[in-house]
Amino acid sequence: MHKIERPIIFSSSSSQVSNRFLGLVSQSCAVAYNMKRSVLKCPPELLLRQVSTKHCGQQRLGNELYLRSPPSTSILAGKICSSSAFQRRHFKAAFCTELGKPLSLGLKESSELCSGEVRIQVAAVGINFSDLLMVKGEYQVKLSPPFTPGGEMSGTILEVADDVHNFKPGMKVLGLCSAYGAFAEEVVTTCNAIWEMPSSMSFKEAAGFVCSYGTAMMGLSRRANLQHKENVLVTAAAGAAGLAAVDIASNVFGCNVFGAAGSDEKCSLVKSYGAKETINYRNESLRDKMKKICPQGANVIFDAVGGSAFKDSLRSIAWEGRLIVVGFASGEIPQIPANHLLVKNVSAVGLFWGAYSMANLDVFRWSVDECLKHYIKGQLKPHVCATYGFSKINQAFQFIQSRKSTGKVVVEIRD
Numbered sequence: 001m002h003k004i005e006r007p008i009i010f011s012s013s014s015s016q017v018s019n020r021f022l023g024l025v026s027q028s029c030a031v032a033y034n035m036k037r038s039v040l041k042c043p044p045e046l047l048l049r050q051v052s053t054k055h056c057g058q059q060r061l062g063n064e065l066y067l068r069s070p071p072s073t074s075i076l077a078g079k080i081c082s083s084s085a086f087q088r089r090h091f092k093a094a095f096c097t098e099l100g101k102p103l104s105l106g107l108k109e110s111s112e113l114c115s116g117e118v119r120i121q122v123a124a125v126g127i128n129f130s131d132l133l134m135v136k137g138e139y140q141v142k143l144s145p146p147f148t149p150g151g152e153m154s155g156t157i158l159e160v161a162d163d164v165h166n167f168k169p170g171m172k173v174l175g176l177c178s179a180y181g182a183f184a185e186e187v188v189t190t191c192n193a194i195w196e197m198p199s200s201m202s203f204k205e206a207a208g209f210v211c212s213y214g215t216a217m218m219g220l221s222r223r224a225n226l227q228h229k230e231n232v233l234v235t236a237a238a239g240a241a242g243l244a245a246v247d248i249a250s251n252v253f254g255c256n257v258f259g260a261a262g263s264d265e266k267c268s269l270v271k272s273y274g275a276k277e278t279i280n281y282r283n284e285s286l287r288d289k290m291k292k293i294c295p296q297g298a299n300v301i302f303d304a305v306g307g308s309a310f311k312d313s314l315r316s317i318a319w320e321g322r323l324i325v326v327g328f329a330s331g332e333i334p335q336i337p338a339n340h341l342l343v344k345n346v347s348a349v350g351l352f353w354g355a356y357s358m359a360n361l362d363v364f365r366w367s368v369d370e371c372l373k374h375y376i377k378g379q380l381k382p383h384v385c386a387t388y389g390f391s392k393i394n395q396a397f398q399f400i401q402s403r404k405s406t407g408k409v410v411v412e413i414r415d
């Protein structure tokens with residue numbers, strides 16, 4: 001049983017800050033090097049940029065990577081732009097104080113806003129696979145403890161920097177934390193990484209929407225150019241990214257979706273999201289079942305598992321099929337025999353959704369705008385399988401780890 005420890009205050013002295021800052025510079029180089037060098041062990045959901053380019057970020061201990069700043073404000077980088085309302089205070093946050101160990105709750109100190117940033121009172125946080133890896137030190141973006149994990153959240157804007165005009169205090173928003181740190185009562189992030197919440201969406205639904213739906217939309221629509229009525233095979237179809245892909249392919253594109261998942265319960269859920277057929281790949285062969293239920297093969301495959309699920313899926317692809325490489329939840333990075341691509345004119349496409357936040361911000365924002373548009377029309381239905389209170393955060397992580405979760409698991413920071 002993981003006990004939440006007595007609150008500790010994580011604060012900074014100036015010498016700690018400068019040491020930290022120097023550490024960050026070398027850390028960012030290591031991150032960039034690792035990312036370039038490796039076929040990413042598990043593609044990151046968020047591509048983040050090092051805070052050393054933004055001097056005002058020195059006050060933020062622990063979380064040091066940033067999404068791209070707004071182009072219009074880049075000349076202001078380094079300038080503190082907090083409104084006059086800023087008051088330094090302490091708030092509750094979860095800390096990874098040692099990699100691989102349970103998180104503990106402590107107090108964190110608020111910092112002033114930089115250009116393009118907003119301060120959010122966090123309501124709920126969606127847990128991502130990357131959070132699990134990050135607190136174990138197994139993610140390709142490596143943060144040194146103590147740090148506050150958490151990449152996506154929903155909440156209410158408390159304050160905006162002077163140069164932010166499209167968001168106002170009091171607005172309910174959902175989005176990403178440009179420097180992680182979402183498991184906290186308060187977070188600062190760039191206005192590029194947040195969206196206004198539709199009025200029909202709850203904080204709980206909103207907390208887990210952006211990453212899985214944004215990824216699924218980017219993969220299916222932009223990377224695979226999915227067309228109405230095509231056959232789509234989704235592996236880990238009840239998982240966060242997988243179920244979003246099933247939802248979008250079935251209910252936005254009107255495709256014939258075949259969902260593969262690891263239990264009968266998961267398969268039922270996938271079917272309830274519009275899948276035509278499901279395959280429980282724990283007790284039946286994906287390849288054999290696909291031959292039976294989809295003899296013409298899948299036009300598009302959305303694979304977040306890797307390993308044998310990937311290999312079997314590739315065998316089930318149609319002529320001119322598109323295979324989207326989304327992730328490696330199995331921990332095994334598969335190899336693609338080039339002859340398999342050649343004989344059926346198949347395209348294998350990589351997907352690193354978060355990277356669009358730096359490479360093409362418009363496309364990045366489009367991926368979420370598009371999902372929100374369909375959500376508002378009632379076509380999409382984000383699934384939250386379990387909600388935990390802030391003090392039960394370690395149980396929430398364990399639940400995902402146990403492979404029993406479906407859709408998203410959410411931690412409620414405030415009711």
Ligand SMILES: NC(=O)c1ccc[n+]([C@@H]2O[C@H](COP(=O)([O-])OP(=O)(O)OC[C@H]3O[C@@H](n4cnc5c(N)ncnc54)[C@H](OP(=O)(O)O)[C@@H]3O)[C@@H](O)[C@H]2O)c1
Pocket residue numbers: 042043044045128129130211212215236237238239240241242260261262263266304305325326327328329330331351352353354400403404405406407
């Ligand atoms: N490329 C991108 O931009 C991007 C964006 C988001 C996520 N991802 C990646 O996609 C993968 C899935 O993410 P997610 O958020 O959907 O995670 P998730 O909700 O935890 O789903 C992962 C699912 O993978 C399946 N799985 C198969 N083998 C597994 C194993 N050995 N251990 C654990 N799970 C296993 C499980 O479903 P079954 O029991 O049904 O097999 C599990 O529920 C991760 O690798 C993540 O990093 C990539």
